[in-house]
Amino acid sequence: MLRVYNGALQYYQAQVVDPNIYNRWFRLNVVHNVNLSRVRVYIDGVQKLSVSGRGGTSHYFKVGVYTQNNPSSYMESRWRDIKIFKKN
Structure with a gap:
């Protein structure tokens, strides 16, 4: 749902x-x-986006770099201390 186009991090393409x-x-x-059908995105601890979810009751978690339209020739991501929380 987060993509980079022309140096800008975007929520989908919108x-x-x-x-x-x-x-x-x-x-x-x-x-x-x-x-609550709500998605919030934080960059360096600062909330940058709060939008309605796009529906669905089943979701999965992905980590990594995936190409989209017009991919870059260089992509890198490093991950650590990933935490997934689930409300009971």
């Missing part, structure tokens, strides 16, 4: 989350509250 995401490391947190 909304800019951070206009200048290239050439820097950043901490990304995504909170997806399925019950």
Whole structure:
């Protein structure tokens, strides 16, 4: 759901989350509250996006770099301390 186009981190292709995401490391947190149908995105601890979810009752978690339209010739991601929380 988060993609980079022309150096801007975007929510799908509709909304800019951070206009200048290239050439820097950043901490990304995504909170997806399925019950409230709400998605919040944080960059370096600052909330950058809060939008309605896109529906569905079954979701899965992916980690990594995936190409989309017009992929870059260089992609890198490093992950550590991943935590997944689930409300009872």
